[in-house]
Amino acid sequence: MDSKLEVEEKSEMRARPFQAQFFRCLAAMFSSGIPLDRCFDSLAQQTPDALLREAAGQMNARICRGQMLSEAMETHPLFSKLQVQLVRVGESSGALEVIFGRIADEEERRLALEDRVRLALTTPLWVGCICLLCAIFLPPFLFHGLLAMFEDGKLTVPWPTRLLMEFSAFVRSPWLLMTTLSLGLALWAVRGRFQLWWSSLSWQSRLLRLPVIGRVLWLVALTRLLHSLEMMVSSGVPLIRALQLAGHCSASPPLGLAMQEAVRSIQGGADLGAALKPSGWFPNTFIQGLRAGQECGRLAGMLKHLSRLFEIELEHSLELLARASEPLFLLMVGGCVGFTVIATLMPMVDLIRSF
Numbered sequence: 249m250d251s252k253l254e255v256e257e258k259s260e261m262r263a264r265p266f267q268a269q270f271f272r273c274l275a276a277m278f279s280s281g282i283p284l285d286r287c288f289d290s291l292a293q294q295t296p297d298a299l300l301r302e303a304a305g306q307m308n309a310r311i312c313r314g315q316m317l318s319e320a321m322e323t324h325p326l327f328s329k330l331q332v333q334l335v336r337v338g339e340s341s342g343a344l345e346v347i348f349g350r351i352a353d354e355e356e357r358r359l360a361l362e363d364r365v366r367l368a369l370t371t372p373l374w375v376g377c378i379c380l381l382c383a384i385f386l387p388p389f390l391f392h393g394l395l396a397m398f399e400d401g402k403l404t405v406p407w408p409t410r411l412l413m414e415f416s417a418f419v420r421s422p423w424l425l426m427t428t429l430s431l432g433l434a435l436w437a438v439r440g441r442f443q444l445w446w447s448s449l450s451w452q453s454r455l456l457r458l459p460v461i462g463r464v465l466w467l468v469a470l471t472r473l474l475h476s477l478e479m480m481v482s483s484g485v486p487l488i489r490a491l492q493l494a495g496h497c498s499a500s501p502p503l504g505l506a507m508q509e510a511v512r513s514i515q516g517g518a519d520l521g522a523a524l525k526p527s528g529w530f531p532n533t534f535i536q537g538l539r540a541g542q543e544c545g546r547l548a549g550m551l552k553h554l555s556r557l558f559e560i561e562l563e564h565s566l567e568l569l570a571r572a573s574e575p576l577f578l579l580m581v582g583g584c585v586g587f588t589v590i591a592t593l594m595p596m597v598d599l600i601r602s603f
Contacts, residue, residue: 266295266296266297266300267300267351267352267355268352268355268356268359269295269352270291270295270297270300270304270352271348271349271351271352271355272348272349272352273291273294273295274287274288274291274348275345275348275349275352277290278344278345278348279345284311284317285308285311285312288304288305288307288308288311289304289305289308291304292304292305292308299326300326303324303326303327306320306324307320307321307324310323316336316339317335317339317344318332318333318335318336318339321335328497329493329496330476330479330480330493330496330497331351333480333485333489333493334347334350334351334479334480334483334485335347335351337483337484337485338483341484346483347483350479350482350483353479354475354476354479357475358472358475361468361471361472361475361559361562364563364566365464365468365562365566368464368566368567368569368570373573373577405595406591406594406595408587408590408591408594409591409592409594409595411591412587412588412591412592448501449501449502449505452500452501452502453501453502456469456500456502456529460565460568460569460572461569463565464562464565464566464569465500466500466529467558467561467562467565468562469498469499469500469503470498470503470530470534470558471555471558471559471562472497472498472499473494473495473497473498473500473503473507474494474551474554474555474558475497475555476493476494476497476498477490477491477494477551478548478551478552478554478555480493480494481547481548481551482548482551482552487514487520487547488511488514488515491507491510491511491514492507492508492511494507495507495508502527502529503529505527506524506527506529506530509523509526509527510523510524510527511523513526519539519542520538520539520542521535521536521538521539521542524538533554533557534554534558537550537553537554538550538551538554
């Protein structure tokens with residue numbers, strides 16, 4: 249059974265593509281003088297996502313019963329802790345329309361970042377997989393008639409050709425379908441344990457220390473953390489609460505734990521830079537920038553500059569990863585195609601020599 253946190257994360261991920269549009273419309277209607285209950289009633293009728301329509305209807309009902317918007321959002325798993333905290337700050341400061349706009353900006357920026365990462369990581373992989381599948385599965389069917397000429401035993405079949413013939417027989421047999429279904433059912437049965445293992449602190453720490461892909465994932469988590477921290481600090485959220493929520497928004501257990509330890513150090517009397525340094529997950533540029541911004545009283549501006557700096561570094565790392573992966577995929581595809589060609593031509597050469 250999924251935990252409450254997992255249910256909240258799944259609901260938030262399912263509705264995330266429409267959350268930016270949801271909060272953008274909410275900011276526009278509220279800034280025009282429309283009451284909150286009527287705003288949510290209108291959103292419940294026109295929002296394209298079913299989860300957001302349900303959430304808007306519940307917000308409308310709770311506001312009509314006299315609840316604060318932040319209290320109503322806190323009870324719904326669709327809205328994150330960051331959004332609830334920002335709305336609470338907006339209620340106390342009287343700037344809800346500004347908060348709604350900032351939440352929409354953050355969702356749009358997060359979606360753009362995720363799209364760039366997903367495109368850089370999946371495009372070479374999909375191209376390589378498609379070429380690899382074509383190179384593996386097409387030749388056994390295309391050259392099956394030629395390879396069948398050597399099954400009578402009159403000629404010695406080279407081992408590459410024999411391997412290709414056996415693979416061809418395996419592809420045409422029902423064992424392939426049975427094996428695929430068995431693997432699919434096994435993965436479906438252990439999906440819960442796999443998710444726990446994947447999200448564990450030890451595995452995520454090892455993943456972030458990988459040479460190329462680890463740095464990309466670390467930069468993604470750090471950029472998310474900086475975006476969330478900058479938005480909360482500029483909105484007036486207390487620094488301790490902002491650090492806690494920023495660690496959660498990074499979606500990285502190592503960075504989240506580092507933020508929790510930093511919060512405990514700050515509560516014990518340490519400054520921000522000294523609290524972040526022992527974890528080892530934050531570079532000196534990050535620590536010195538936060539320390540300088542805190543000392544001069546311009547922490548929000550410094551966070552904005554740091555987030556842009558690490559965004560540029562992330563773009564360079566993604567470009568490096570894409571360029572480094574292309575030769576590997578080409579080598580795999582070329583190896584499969586070369587093996588298939590050699591396995592097909594070798595018996596033909598032997599057949600010509602036999603005449």
